[in-house]
Amino acid sequence: xxxITAIVGILVIGxxxxxxxxxxxxxxxxxxxxxxxxxxxxxALDLIQDQSVYSTEKDVLVEGALRxxxxxxxxxxxxxxxxxxxxxxxxMLAEERVGIGIELTENNGKFIVVSPVRSSPAEKAGMRSLxxxxxxxxxxxxxxxxxxxxxxxxxxxGTSLTVVVYRPSEDKHIKMTMERAAISNKTxxxxxxxxxxxxxxxxxxxxxxxxxxxxxVAETSKLLRKDIxxxxxxxxxxxxxxxxxxxxxxxxxxxxxxxxxxxxxxEGAMEPLKTSTESFDEKYLRTMKKIPIxxxxxxxxxxxxxxxxxxxxxxxRASIVGVTSFGKGTVQESWELPNGGxxxxxxxxxxxxxxxxxxxxxxxxxxxxxQNELFAIQLHPLTGQFKTGDMSEEIAxxxxxxxxxxxxxxxxxxxxxxxxxxxxxxxxKQKKLVSAEGDVYVxxxxxxxLNETLKVYKEDRKNDAQFQMASSFLMHNIEQ
Numbered sequence: 001x002x003x004i005t006a007i008v009g010i011l012v013i014g015x016x017x018x019x020x021x022x023x024x025x026x027x028x029x030x031x032x033x034x035x036x037x038x039x040x041x042x043x044a045l046d047l048i049q050d051q052s053v054y055s056t057e058k059d060v061l062v063e064g065a066l067r068x069x070x071x072x073x074x075x076x077x078x079x080x081x082x083x084x085x086x087x088x089x090x091x092m093l094a095e096e097r098v099g100i101g102i103e104l105t106e107n108n109g110k111f112i113v114v115s116p117v118r119s120s121p122a123e124k125a126g127m128r129s130l131x132x133x134x135x136x137x138x139x140x141x142x143x144x145x146x147x148x149x150x151x152x153x154x155x156x157x158g159t160s161l162t163v164v165v166y167r168p169s170e171d172k173h174i175k176m177t178m179e180r181a182a183i184s185n186k187t188x189x190x191x192x193x194x195x196x197x198x199x200x201x202x203x204x205x206x207x208x209x210x211x212x213x214x215x216x217v218a219e220t221s222k223l224l225r226k227d228i229x230x231x232x233x234x235x236x237x238x239x240x241x242x243x244x245x246x247x248x249x250x251x252x253x254x255x256x257x258x259x260x261x262x263x264x265x266x267e268g269a270m271e272p273l274k275t276s277t278e279s280f281d282e283k284y285l286r287t288m289k290k291i292p293i294x295x296x297x298x299x300x301x302x303x304x305x306x307x308x309x310x311x312x313x314x315x316x317r318a319s320i321v322g323v324t325s326f327g328k329g330t331v332q333e334s335w336e337l338p339n340g341g342x343x344x345x346x347x348x349x350x351x352x353x354x355x356x357x358x359x360x361x362x363x364x365x366x367x368x369x370x371q372n373e374l375f376a377i378q379l380h381p382l383t384g385q386f387k388t389g390d391m392s393e394e395i396a397x398x399x400x401x402x403x404x405x406x407x408x409x410x411x412x413x414x415x416x417x418x419x420x421x422x423x424x425x426x427x428x429k430q431k432k433l434v435s436a437e438g439d440v441y442v443x444x445x446x447x448x449x450l451n452e453t454l455k456v457y458k459e460d461r462k463n464d465a466q467f468q469m470a471s472s473f474l475m476h477n478i479e480q
Contacts (some may be wrong), residue, residue, distance in 0.1 A: 166381075188212060300446070374454065388439065
């Protein structure tokens with residue numbers, strides 16, 4: 001099952017560049033206009049503190065001003081991070097993070113567990129997919145933001161916390177106590193897939209973090225030892241990451257000194273970025289330079305993953321299967337601020353080796369294929385009992401899922417009509433579910449079974465239309 005990503009489109013040059021930006025009211029410059037601007041900001045700060053009927057801490061006002069300056073740029077990728085937000089952002093790209101090991105999504109104000117990380121504290125404590133987090137220690141989660149929830153969950157390694165979840169499939173609340181631990185941020189996974197008696201390698205890159213290049217070499221080396229004849233590289237829903245990681249990855253696939261992208265500054269000057277193969281084993285490099293490759297991408301493939309796709313497509317080194325990528329052609333740098341926060345700004349454009357700027361356009365797939373519609377359905381924990389004539393979001397979810405599973409559904413608006421009732425009856429019969437009470441056919445037992453059916457369906461690679469096309473296309477290239 002494809003992972004849900006929390007953000008789209010990260011391309012940062014590297015780790016924090018340094019303390020290059022300071023608060024405007026501390027020092028902006030020596031010219032008269034800048035001094036006037038500083039005085040205006042300071043005057044507004046004094047007025048709010050002295051005259052406003054609402055008492056607001058100075059630190060909060062400073063945070064608001066910094067956030068406002070970033071927002072005024074009208075660039076979705078230029079932003080201000082508070083100290084806590086900056087730490088979370090760095091952890092996302094770091095080799096490891098401290099926590100309990102869960103992937104979360106937010107749905108209508110509810111925080112739902114997509115999946116616990118294997119062997120993590122959360123999994124060992126018994127947390128499951130579709131559990132809803134309702135309390136952390138003694139703090140209720142109602143009305144909290146995702147950042148606030150993550151702040152509650154994260155902490156010092158070895159410290160304990162208690163999490164209360166609501167489990168819809170059992171219609172009960174469960175309290176779990178666990179100890180925070182270092183969770184590996186593994187970004188590259190691989191496996192051997194047999195296609196028509198031919199071994200091919202499948203490599204999934206979830207994002208380009210600090211250690212992605214090392215993981216790539218380790219995983220592809222493992223696959224090469226198993227005598228694979230081609231590679232499917234999957235960057236679907238990969239939001240990007242560090243440029244140095246994608247640079248090392250593309251360098252493993254071609255000759256030394258080849259341009260894989262151009263950086264363009266605000267004045268239009270362009271700098272070529274070139275591959276460097278010096279750190280690779282010669283035998284590994286010889287094999288990787290000639291092995292057939294197909295890249296899998298979708299509309300969630302952004303930024304650094306597009307640098308990869310743009311280079312491979314421009315060189316003719318790989319075929320791209322899927323749909324047009326996200327389309328983010330800017331590069332961000334981050335500076336630490338005196339208050340512990342960060343200012344992240346778009347400082348450059350990046351262009352493909354053919355000097356194409358893909359911003360807002362994306363990279364087109366060589367072979368276009370839409371994903372199976374069922375893969376777009378996000379699993380949600382559903383409860384309740386419904387009968388013919390009822391109308392609800394839960395019924396709309398049911399209708400949408402059953403229709404895509406091949407059942408005869410007429411309405412998709414959440415109204416439980418006779419056609420929906422018959423489809424639900426047929427589903428219950430086929431799955432041998434316990435009979436519903438009275439004239440109620442849509443209930444918690446049904447919802448639990450439906451979500452499990454969708455989960456199993458999405459985990460079966462045979463149902464992944466894009467992967468199937470990619471592997472078939474790869475086989476064609478191998479046979480040539």
